[in-house]
Amino acid sequence: MLDVKNLKVRVEDKEILRGITLSVKAGEVHAIMGPNGSGKSTFARALAGHPGYEVTEGSVTYKGQDLLEMDPDERAREGVFMAFQYPVEIPGVNNAYFLKAALNAKRKHQGLEELDAMDFMALVKEKAKILDIDEKMLLRSVNEGFSGGEKKRNEIFHMAVLEPALAVLDETDSGLDIDALRIVSQGVNAMRSPDRAFIVVTHYQRLLNYIVPDYVHVLSDGCLVRSGGRELALELEEKGYGWLEAAPRLGSGQAVVGARK
Amino acid sequence: MSTATKQIEELANTEYKYGFATDVEQDIIPVGLDEDVVRLISSKKGEPQWLLDWRLKAFRAWLKMTEPHWQNVTYAPIDYQGVSYYAAPSEKKKLNSLDEVDPEIRATFNKLGIPIEEQKLLSNVAVDAVFDSVSVATTFRSKLAELGIIFCSFSEAVKDHPDLVKEYLGSVVPHTDNYFAALNSAVFSDGSFVYIPKGTRCPMELSTYFRINAKNTGQFERTLIIADEGAYVSYLEGCTAPMRDENQLHAAVVELIAHKDATIKYSTVQNWYPGDKNGKGGIYNFVTKRGICKGDRSKITWTQVETGSAVTWKYPSCILQGDDSVGEFYSVAVTNNFQQADTGTKMIHLGKNTRSTIVSKGISAGKGQNTYRGAVKIGKKAANARNYSQCDSLLIGDRCGAHTFPYLEIKNTTAKVEHEASTSKIGEDQMFYCESRGITKEDAINMIVSGFCKDVFRELPMEFAVEAQKLLGISLEGSVG
Ligand SMILES: Nc1ncnc2c1ncn2[C@@H]1O[C@H](COP(=O)(O)OP(=O)(O)OP(=O)(O)O)[C@@H](O)[C@H]1O
Numbered sequence: 063m064l065d066v067k068n069l070k071v072r073v074e075d076k077e078i079l080r081g082i083t084l085s086v087k088a089g090e091v092h093a094i095m096g097p098n099g100s101g102k103s104t105f106a107r108a109l110a111g112h113p114g115y116e117v118t119e120g121s122v123t124y125k126g127q128d129l130l131e132m133d134p135d136e137r138a139r140e141g142v143f144m145a146f147q148y149p150v151e152i153p154g155v156n157n158a159y160f161l162k163a164a165l166n167a168k169r170k171h172q173g174l175e176e177l178d179a180m181d182f183m184a185l186v187k188e189k190a191k192i193l194d195i196d197e198k199m200l201l202r203s204v205n206e207g208f209s210g211g212e213k214k215r216n217e218i219f220h221m222a223v224l225e226p227a228l229a230v231l232d233e234t235d236s237g238l239d240i241d242a243l244r245i246v247s248q249g250v251n252a253m254r255s256p257d258r259a260f261i262v263v264t265h266y267q268r269l270l271n272y273i274v275p276d277y278v279h280v281l282s283d284g285c286l287v288r289s290g291g292r293e294l295a296l297e298l299e300e301k302g303y304g305w306l307e308a309a310p311r312l313g314s315g316q317a318v319v320g321a322r323k
Numbered sequence: 324m325s326t327a328t329k330q331i332e333e334l335a336n337t338e339y340k341y342g343f344a345t346d347v348e349q350d351i352i353p354v355g356l357d358e359d360v361v362r363l364i365s366s367k368k369g370e371p372q373w374l375l376d377w378r379l380k381a382f383r384a385w386l387k388m389t390e391p392h393w394q395n396v397t398y399a400p401i402d403y404q405g406v407s408y409y410a411a412p413s414e415k416k417k418l419n420s421l422d423e424v425d426p427e428i429r430a431t432f433n434k435l436g437i438p439i440e441e442q443k444l445l446s447n448v449a450v451d452a453v454f455d456s457v458s459v460a461t462t463f464r465s466k467l468a469e470l471g472i473i474f475c476s477f478s479e480a481v482k483d484h485p486d487l488v489k490e491y492l493g494s495v496v497p498h499t500d501n502y503f504a505a506l507n508s509a510v511f512s513d514g515s516f517v518y519i520p521k522g523t524r525c526p527m528e529l530s531t532y533f534r535i536n537a538k539n540t541g542q543f544e545r546t547l548i549i550a551d552e553g554a555y556v557s558y559l560e561g562c563t564a565p566m567r568d569e570n571q572l573h574a575a576v577v578e579l580i581a582h583k584d585a586t587i588k589y590s591t592v593q594n595w596y597p598g599d600k601n602g603k604g605g606i607y608n609f610v611t612k613r614g615i616c617k618g619d620r621s622k623i624t625w626t627q628v629e630t631g632s633a634v635t636w637k638y639p640s641c642i643l644q645g646d647d648s649v650g651e652f653y654s655v656a657v658t659n660n661f662q663q664a665d666t667g668t669k670m671i672h673l674g675k676n677t678r679s680t681i682v683s684k685g686i687s688a689g690k691g692q693n694t695y696r697g698a699v700k701i702g703k704k705a706a707n708a709r710n711y712s713q714c715d716s717l718l719i720g721d722r723c724g725a726h727t728f729p730y731l732e733i734k735n736t737t738a739k740v741e742h743e744a745s746t747s748k749i750g751e752d753q754m755f756y757c758e759s760r761g762i763t764k765e766d767a768i769n770m771i772v773s774g775f776c777k778d779v780f781r782e783l784p785m786e787f788a789v790e791a792q793k794l795l796g797i798s799l800e801g802s803v804g
């Protein structure tokens with residue numbers, strides 16, 4: 063589904079990603095961990111197409127297409143979704159209205175009929191229920207005045223409505239309380255399917271107890287320095303990232319992806 | 324500048340879509356201004372002596388005044404002698420129905436998306452179409468007349484209701500008020516007149532479409548609206564002008580009078596030619612709008628959506644004279660390319676328990692400069708007066724500007740005044756957030772801007788809110804590939 067080869071990304075003249083290679087197949091869940099500032103969000107934003115993040119080298123193929131050639135909105139309509147680490151507030155724009163515009167843009171792109179207000183509200187209410195989202199949040203402005211946890215939950219809600227093929231979740235667990243973490247994880251798990259893939263950025267192995275990944279990768283200083291199965295997360299939890307620094311750098315920053323279990 | 328900012332700016336650079344002129348034979352007097360011209364205008368309109376005298380008084384006052392330059396705008400000097408002060412379509416006979424209107428004019432309205440007939444039939448709006456300076460078509464008059472409501476052109480009011488005109492003309496904006504108001508008082512051509520009798524609720528929105536058409540013709544509209552005790556009226560003013568190269572001066576005066584328990588809602592959508600991308604041409608819009616809440620518990624609401632004009636200078640104000648009277652001002656002002664706007668309001672609290680609300684939303688794109696200038700004055704006798712002001716600015720790109728000048732003058736210690744202000748940018752992050760959900764750039768800008776203006780749009784009558792949103796889209800969106 064997603065093939066990232068030697069991806070180098072620069073932000074304001076600073077090279078942040080120094081050659082990432084990663085392959086994600088449909089149905090898989092990949093977790094990305096790593097110290098603060100190592101480039102996890104940069105990777106997520108580059109995949110989503112943030113204009114401030116300049117790809118200087120490498121390639122990204124998504125469903126056989128050159129992802130880097132597409133505008134961010136095109137990527138989204140093609141099924142790429144990113145849940146923001148810091149969701150953005152859009153004052154005065156009703157959350158449900160926003161989502162309807164987003165969903166219909168996607169449906170139109172797929173050649174489907176646009177949903178009218180009635181059908182849309184029915185769909186949205188159903189999704190809101192699954193994620194235990196207060197219907198009042200639908201009528202409020204997008205993320206405006208939402209608590210930290212509410213914002214994160216709203217991101218997952220957007221994902222549930224838009225039903226992407228590839229979802230990149232950037233620290234969606236940070237700021238969620240224990241119950242919310244469980245509900246959100248259940249929501250994500252319910253969406254796991256053979257034709258959908260997830261890239262989950264997190265600092266906490268706890269999340270991975272809920273959303274069990276197929277692979278865990280460690281990003282450090284712009285390079286994937288270690289990849290492994292679930293147990294890698296446990297090891298990291300125990301030892302921190304320090305021991306990885308001591309490990310030999312992999313040539314050109316490529317990670318060796320373990321064979322599928 | 325980053326790519327996203329550039330793209331936003333591109334979007335903001337849209338051609339003025341309503342740029343076309345109509346070929347209708349015009350009755351124009353030669354350029355220039357002196358007492359003879361004032362007399363000529365008055366006699367062409369067959370005015371009574373008292374009105375001519377009033378015009379002449381204003382003209383003599385104007386001669387002694389100098390053009391104000393304290394506003395935060397710059398423009399080429401205006402040659403007042405290079406303007407023709409009167410133009411009327413040569414087709415002047417009384418029309419009984421819209422079918423009799425010049426087909427050219429009808430076509431123009433259609434191009435603007437203002438199908439009069441449809442409006443007449445479907446939207447319950449009485450349309451008084453002012454073409455240049457003289458009313459061409461007036462509808463719904465008889466229906467309104469049954470209720471004792473007078474809705475007609477200013478010239479007709481002078482003929483048919485001279486006592487009302489005499490009593491109220493210049494009572495809110497005196498002929499010496501300011502340079503442009505004095506000029507208007509001397510040479511005003513026509514405009515609208517509304518009178519709502521005691522205890523009457525006007526059953527429909529009253530609306531006027533102004534157009535500037537004749538080359539080199541200044542527009543000096545005069546509007547007078549009186550709501551008698553307990554009356555209610557909602558008046559809509561909207562306009563769009565054809566593409567012209569020369570600067571065209573527009574100096575209108577609007578006076579509102581609300582008696583005891585009366586309410587006047589005055590809404591404007593203004594979309595005059597703003598000049599081209601290089602700042603050439605465009606309308607100078609120097610307007611004096613003022614209302615007086617004369618009686619107790621009266622209320623005046625100004626709502627404006629200003630997207631056009633090269634230079635705008637406009638401060639719809641309220642004098643809150645009656646006890647418990649209420650003044651409101653809701654404004655969206657957009658400046659794009661080289662547009663400049665210096666706009667705001669004055670709330671003058673004189674009566675007890677008077678309340679005012681100011682919500683101003685300024686949007687700047689391109690090299691547009693947007694200034695909010697608001698004054699809140701609380702007089703000695705205005706016990707328990709309240710004011711709430713909120714001034715927000717939204718910047719699109721990084722070559723435009725927003726400026727806020729709030730003035731406060733409080734002479735009563737029981738007054739409570741609150742002021743909030745904010746400036747934000749349509750950030751890359753907001754745009755990216757929308758786009759990352761699959762929403763196009765164009766839709767994203769529209770959405771963000773509409774969201775920003777929501778508090779003002781909410782105040783507009785339904786059909787106008789839609790039109791306003793459309794205009795906002797037109798002035799900020801582009802043809803993105
Ligand atoms: N827009 C930007 N401007 C300047 N520097 C940036 C920008 N975005 C990212 N960086 C820098 O790039 C580096 C990687 O940032 P990134 O946000 O990708 O880290 P992260 O791994 O997600 O960290 P965290 O765990 O704290 O979320 C940091 O040094 C950060 O300061």
Ligand SMILES: [Mg+2]
Pocket residue numbers: 102103104147232233
């Ligand atoms: Mg991050």
